[in-house]
Amino acid sequence: MAEAELKAPSKGALIVSALVGVALMVGGMYVSKNVKLSFVETLEHQGILLDPGKTLAIIGVFLILFKVLDNFYYAPLRDAINERNNSLEATFTEAAALRSEMDGLKSEYEGRISATEASARAEIQAEINKAQELRRTLESEARAKADEMTRRATDEIAAEKARALGDIRLHVANLTLQATEKLLSENMDNERNRRLIDEFLDKVEVPTA
């Protein structure tokens, strides 16, 4: 600190001020005892007590006091205060350095945390995408299988129906022919009749589906 330039007074100044101070004190006492000034009497007449000798003596006392106090008391105490301030300042700078170091560590740590978070997020995203892909393929497979099954079932149904219709048609033709044979007592079963029946059936048949 710049205050270090404030030094205690030298021994010479101390001795000189002490001598002057003592001389002033003695002189002041002498003046106080022996010298009567007219303006002091006027002032006393006005109710103001003033003793120039005492004033002189006290100036002497102060001259000594300044130097003595400064030399023997203020200087050491000032040094102690400065030392305290310096140590405090050192502590503060140390604390500031520690804090900046801690800040660096903290920012590094935060960066690492954010990096980890980003990678974790990317991984999660990738997993989600994979799962969605899987779901989509599974779905399409299942749908294809179901479609296949439906189609097969429909085909079977259609084949069954066609067979059943053929059966019924044959049956009906036979029945008709038998009934007509019974009715006419002769064999009607020839190619022409069968065709006729078929044509008739085609006419009556309700179109299915």
Add this chain to the structure above:
Amino acid sequence: MLYTGLVVAIVFATLSVAMGNVRSAQKSGTPVFRKLFGGLFEQVYLFVHQMCTGTIGPHGRKYVPMILTVWLIIFVSNAVALFMPTSPTADLSFTLAMALMCVGYVQWEGIRAHGLIGHLKHFAGPKLPPAMFIVTMMIFVIEMISEVMKNVSLSLRLFGNIEGGHLAVTSMNQLGEAFYVPAGALILMPIKLMTVIVQAMIFTMLTCVYLALVTGNEDEH
């Protein structure tokens, strides 16, 4: 003179105890200025230091010892005036001595800062054209008178406040005399307490202001 000796003894004793505190703290390794008197002195020192640097500027540091001495003496004297029938600051000779010393020191510092001619020029006010020489002379005379009046005002203010406090206490004590109650001493104690601090501060602060006026001009010119 007896009370002056008492005040000086109190100042010396307080400072000795403070330094003893600091020394013992330094020796034992405990934090300095933890003890009562050491901490007290530190606070006073920092207060005066702040007053000097705040009023005079950065170079006000070198006036700290002088201002601190004056502050301590005035403060202790005023504190003595709280409890004793008289005190050094209730004596015009004492306050006049202090005022003379402070104003004289201000002159000395002004001469040291600007030289004798520069310091005298400082009294002559702003630079005016030669035709206004008579005005400059008048300003010079008025400034000289105000310089002398600084002594009177500094000393009379301190003396009047402390002595006036004493007189007020005596005359108010006469009010309570019939009931054997020291009315003035009780009622006026808070006001006197404030006076103790404020007067010590004003005396030193005004000295600082005078010092600043005399020494601080080199930045402006």
Add this chain to the structure above:
Amino acid sequence: MTGQGLGIGIGLAALGVGIGLGLIGFSALQGMARQPEAISKLQVVMLIALAFVELVFLLTVFIVPGTMGAFR
């Protein structure tokens, strides 16, 4: 007769100084309320101004009896 004049004179001085002190306190308080961050500076200046006003009263107190005595 002189005693009464003295009392009246000192009373008048006290009146004026009281007004002056009040004005200083008033404006200082106002400034402090408007700018609380300037309180420390304002306090110091206020105390100095108070000291100067107070000085007028002290001068009156110490000079009036003297002049009274001189003119008697």
